[in-house]
Structure formats: structure tokens, C-alpha cells
Amino acid sequence: MEARVKGVAVEAAREDLRNRTLAKLKGEFARLIYLASTRDYTTGQYQHDGLAKEFSREAATAALKSCHEEIFKTLGKSSLEDVVEELEVYACANHIEMVELIRTWENLQPYRIARPLECDPVTAELFASNVTVALTILRSHCLREDRRPPDA
Amino acid sequence: MCPREVLDRIFQREDLDFVARQDSREALELFRRERKRIAHLWIRQIRQEIAGIRQVHVAMVRESSDLEPATELKVALEYLLVSGLCWLMTVAIYFLGPVHTRGLARHASELAADLSSVVGKSAMTPQARAENLTRGGG
Numbered sequence: 001m002e003a004r005v006k007g008v009a010v011e012a013a014r015e016d017l018r019n020r021t022l023a024k025l026k027g028e029f030a031r032l033i034y035l036a037s038t039r040d041y042t043t044g045q046y047q048h049d050g051l052a053k054e055f056s057r058e059a060a061t062a063a064l065k066s067c068h069e070e071i072f073k074t075l076g077k078s079s080l081e082d083v084v085e086e087l088e089v090y091a092c093a094n095h096i097e098m099v100e101l102i103r104t105w106e107n108l109q110p111y112r113i114a115r116p117l118e119c120d121p122v123t124a125e126l127f128a129s130n131v132t133v134a135l136t137i138l139r140s141h142c143l144r145e146d147r148r149p150p151d152a
Numbered sequence: 153m154c155p156r157e158v159l160d161r162i163f164q165r166e167d168l169d170f171v172a173r174q175d176s177r178e179a180l181e182l183f184r185r186e187r188k189r190i191a192h193l194w195i196r197q198i199r200q201e202i203a204g205i206r207q208v209h210v211a212m213v214r215e216s217s218d219l220e221p222a223t224e225l226k227v228a229l230e231y232l233l234v235s236g237l238c239w240l241m242t243v244a245i246y247f248l249g250p251v252h253t254r255g256l257a258r259h260a261s262e263l264a265a266d267l268s269s270v271v272g273k274s275a276m277t278p279q280a281r282a283e284n285l286t287r288g289g290g
Binding site: 073076077078079080081120121122123125126129130132133136137140141 | 153154155157158161162166167170171174175176178179182183186187189190193194197
């Protein structure tokens with residue numbers, strides 16, 4: 001009975017998180033980065049005061065973890081074309097110059113720590129590898145744009 | 153084990169075709185190198201899994217008094233088959249790339265899952281096995 005009540009609270013917290021926070025973020029990368037940022041990097045615990053106040057700390061943590069895993073799973077099995085598109089959406093929605101995003105992400109590789117703690121290692125490597133290739137593709141697009149004559 | 157959709161993604165052609173259309177030699181070379189690396193990682197994962205299954209099975213067999221020869225033969229054959237497929241895939245990926253080994257990868261993954269299920273079932277007590285059968289667990 002207690003487990004069922006907990007399950008209902010987690011589901012309600014998930015719905016709340018999806019509808020009130022994640023729906024406002026444009027693109028899967030923005031959602032992934034947001035969810036990863038709610039995690040304490042020393043303990044691996046998710047924290048969200050608003051959600052914890054509304055439901056409970058336990059329900060909020062479980063909801064954040066579950067949504068994080070769900071979004072990572074979606075991105076992990078995405079085609080390379082979709083990953084490239086998602087990166088363009090992320091840069092555009094956050095008003096970041098693509099060249100700047102490429103330079104920062106190639107150097108710091110933030111996408112490597114954006115993965116959930118518990119995930120299949122091959123899926124995690126495929127995701128990181130796809131982002132690396134996508135950044136190279138986007139860099140080649142930027143170079144081509146730069147070389148194009150202004151009147152073309 | 154790595155999800156089926158991820159396995160398909162590693163070995164399918166769609167991404168290779170997409171990168172080839174981008175007209176970037178650097179991206180194409182990086183993609184080919186990376187997919188080979190990921191495919192080898194997957195093979196290593198499968199090898200580790202079946203080695204783990206084999207260890208569990210050997211430990212179980214040592215303590216078992218009622219061995220089923222048919223099950224033992226099936227486990228031994230499937231273990232050898234998956235090991236052989238992994239070896240074959242390693243060579244094929246080196247020379248041809250992951251795209252051409254998709255069928256082998258699917259076959260190895262299915263065999264490894266079957267091996268895990270056979271060993272799991274044989275680890276059950278006779279009573280649990282009967283209950284599983286009445287529940288329709290096969």
C-alpha cells in the first residue's frame with residue numbers, strides 16, 4: 001500500500017516536471033542539460049526545491065531521475081541527423097553562436113557528464129560519439145558558410 | 153545488455169549515408185572510426201556477459217545432482233556460437249565496418265539473450281520451474 005502511494009506521488013511529480021518545466025525548454029538537449037544540472041555531482045542525488053515542496057523530496061528525486069533517464073534513452077537511440085538538428089535547436093533556443101557552442105563543447109565535452117549515473121555503457125559511448133561527430137559536421141557547415149561569397 | 157534500438161543504431165546504414173551526404177571528409181573519417189570503436193565495445197560487452205553467464209552456470213552445475221544433458225548441450229553450443237560470432241564480427245568489422253555485420257550482431261545478441269534465459273531457467277528449483285511453466289513462462 002505504502003509503495004503504491006509512493007508510486008502515485010512519483011508519477012504526479014513526473015507529470016508536474018514534464019508540464020511545468022520540461023515543456024518550456026526547447027529541444028531534448030536543453031532538457032537533458034537541465035535535468036543533469038539538478039544533480040549534485042559529488043553525491044549523484046537530484047535536487048529540486050520547488051518539486052520537493054510540492055510533493056516530497058523522495059518523489060522529486062525519483063521523478064527527476066526517471067525523466068533524466070527517459071530523455072537520455074531517447075537521445076541515445078536517435079539518428080545522427082536528429083542529433084545534429086537537436087544541437088542546432090539548442091544553440092538557437094539559447095541564443096548561442098554555433099561556432100561558440102562547437103568550440104566550448106569540443107573542449108569541455110559537457111555532454112559526457114550529462115548522462116544519468118545508471119545507464120548502459122555502450123549507449124553512453126554511442127551518445128557521446130554521436131555528439132562528437134555531430135559537432136564536426138556542424139563545424140564543416142560553419143566553415144562552408146564562411147567561405148561562401150557574400151553575394152551568393 | 154544494450155537495448156535493441158541502440159544495437160540497431162550502431163550497425164545500421166542510415167547514419168553512414170547521412171554523414172556521406174555532408175561532404176566532409178573529416179566527419180566521415182571520424183564517424184567510421186567512432187562506429188568501429190563502439191561496435192568493438194558492444195562485442196566486448198557481449199563477451200563479458202556470456203563469460204559471466206558461463207561462470208554462473210559452471211558453479212551451478214558443480215553443485216547440481218540432476219543435470220539435464222539436453223540443456224547442458226544447448227548451453228555449451230550457444231556459448232560456443234556466440235563466442236565464434238564475436239570473433240567473426242571482430243574480423244568483419246576490421247575489414248568491412250559495422251554496417252556489413254548487422255545481421256551477425258542481431259544473431260549474436262539473440263543467442264546471448266537465449267543463453268541467459270536457458271541458464272536462468274536451469275538455475276530455478278524444480279518447484280519454481282513448474283510454477284513458471286503454469287504461468288506460461290515457457
